[in-house]
Amino acid sequence: MRNTIVLFLFFIIITQTISQDIRSLLLTKLNNIQYQCTNYGCSSSTIVLALNLRACEIACLVNIDCRTLTFDQSNNQCELFVDIPSQYGSLIIQANIITMTAVNNGQLPAPMTIDTTTSTYSPTTTTSLSTTSSSSTTTTTTIRTSTTSTTTTSSTSTTSATTTTATTTSSTTTTTTTTTTTTTMFTCISSLTGATMLLNLTNSPSQSYTQYSYNYIAVTTSTRLTLSFRMDSKNWSLDTLSVKRIGTSTELLTNGDFDSGTMSGWASCNPNNATNFGYLQYDPLYTQSGSYYWKDASTGAVDYLYQYFSSVVGASYTISFYLKADTGLPNSANVYIGS
């Protein structure tokens, strides 16, 4: 009878040993990745201390329910999970953490999205992570980074026979990428909205100083006269501008002939970054009046020259100027009044 009991116990031990021996797990290894349960539906985990990853693997193998493990190389903490990441939880990048998860029937788990929630990874970098399971099957998981705000909350519960400890860890990582598109609107262009075009020359042939004259009825108390030029490789010459209210002799432009030798009264701008844009030129041989004129060889795009003059709403004005063209192409000359 005593021998029978001993034999029976021996049989139980053998059976138990055999059942442990025949359990095998095919694990996918993810370096620097931590599995976290982020769903209250997942089962509680078990934390054990393991000397190394191999010991942690064995601990998982011995634990009949273990299907996922994480091993922290910094403190040898081995955490065993019942679930696999594709069921509950998520994978996050975490240095020194190795996550191994079970491969069922030789099938790799479904591709999983790994959230980057640590600042050690550049949020603008896209990295591909390749992992190899023990059956030499390779799966590639793409780490996707987000430029929007992301919040990751993880919770871990540890339960023992006598005490219950619940630890909830929340971490929030916010990555914000702001793209600012600055559109510079030069006042010399914006004020042209609603202006009246007096002159529009495109690819003009060369011409000597030619006077242009227009009548205009003012609609505002301050009226702007704007001239726009382009001539690649050659130049326009502008001189002797005049604005007078019809019936009077008072010149309303300041320095309309440029012969103060300064830009007094005038403003110019080059919003399109053209080269060889216009400038005040001293050359008595090529002026229409005095010694100075406006020389403009704006290349690649147009530039602008403008001046405001006082006006009376409803009153009529005569605008005149002299314009000379060389033989550069392409070229354009436009004159606007108003606004």
Ligand SMILES: [Ca+2]
């Ligand atoms: Ca002049």
